[in-house]
Structures are given as C-alpha cells and as structure tokens.
Amino acid sequence: MARTRRAKATRVWFWRWRHNALRRHSDVVEARIVLATWILALLGGTLLGQAAAEGLDHSLADRRTAAHAVTAVLTEDASKIPPVTTGFDDGKVWAKVRWTTTDGVTHTARTKVDPDASTGTRVTVWVDGSGALVAEPATATEAELEVVGTGLFVGSGTGSMVLAGGWLVRRRLLSRRLVEWDAEWKRVGPQWRDLSGGKG
Incomplete structure (x- = not known):
C-alpha cells in the first residue's frame, strides 16, 4: 500500500519585513506594531518594575530607620480579654501596655500580646521618634522579598497591559x-467569472 506523504507547511520568518508581491501596507504596519509592542512591554515593564521596587525599598528602609524597639509593661491581664474574631487572627489579643521614652514621657497604647500574658509582663513594642506606637518594621529579609515581589508584579503587570x-x-x-479584502473581492470577483466563461 502506497503511503501518501502530507506536505508540511513551511514557516517563513519575518515575512512582513521582506519585500514580496503579497505583502500589503497593512502587513508592514502590523509588523511595526508588533515590534513596538514588544519593545514597550519589555522596556516599560522593566523600568516601571525597577522604579516600584526602588521606591518600596526606600520606604521600608525609612521605616526601619524611624522605628526603634522599646520594652513596655502589660497593664492588664490578657487572659481576661476576649479574643478578636474579625480580621487577621494570629492567636493574640489586644491589651494595654505602658512604656517610657528616653525623654521621660510615659505612653500607653494597645498592642497585640499573647493571650496567656499576665499583668506586669514585659513585651517589646516599636515606637517612632515622637514615642508613638508603630507597627514592627519588616526585617531585611522580609523587605527584600517584598521589594522583589513588588518589582515582578508591577513589571509583569505593565508588560501584560x-x-x-x-x-x-x-x-x-x-x-x-x-473589510478591504471583501471590497477588493467584490471588485475583482466578477472579472474572474468573466474570464472563466461565467462559471462559478
């Protein structure tokens, strides 16, 4: 039994950039659009991703510089405080603590502590230059992961858009x-039917 070979389609690379009889002006325009799109996606995504990462890195570094740890004392029994049932549950409760800054001013605020902590327990809190309670800044490793993730997210998002x-x-x-092909076929089609003797 004879085996029939199927002809393989040959891919012609960069055919829109080459001079040939079948290339139209719209093909050239499309080729330039494709090239410009890839350049903008790669370059724009890289630049915006890098800018976002650097901005976040500076912001996190400023937070680490502005905040410093102090020792506070728990002023109430955490075991008597009902647990928080909304938001992010990390197994801790909000309790009142007291600390004194280097200038001798005493501050009180609420912070998260272990639910079994008793009155007088010493806990570490983070404060800014004015002595106000702030969130614990990210460590160098956490900041690096956040910066890299932000850069990749912004860069890939920009490129995708x-x-x-x-x-x-x-x-x-x-x-x-x-539409142009349809209009051209309506113009050329009747001429082909005339050449073929009106058939088809």
Missing part, C-alpha cells in the same frame, strides 16, 4: 483588513 493593548490594535487592524 502593553501586550494586551497591542493585541487590541492588531485586532482592529485585522478587522479593517478583512
């Missing part, structure tokens, strides 16, 4: 090309 915009432009170009 640019590629989506380029795809939409190409879709509109394709729709316009199909």
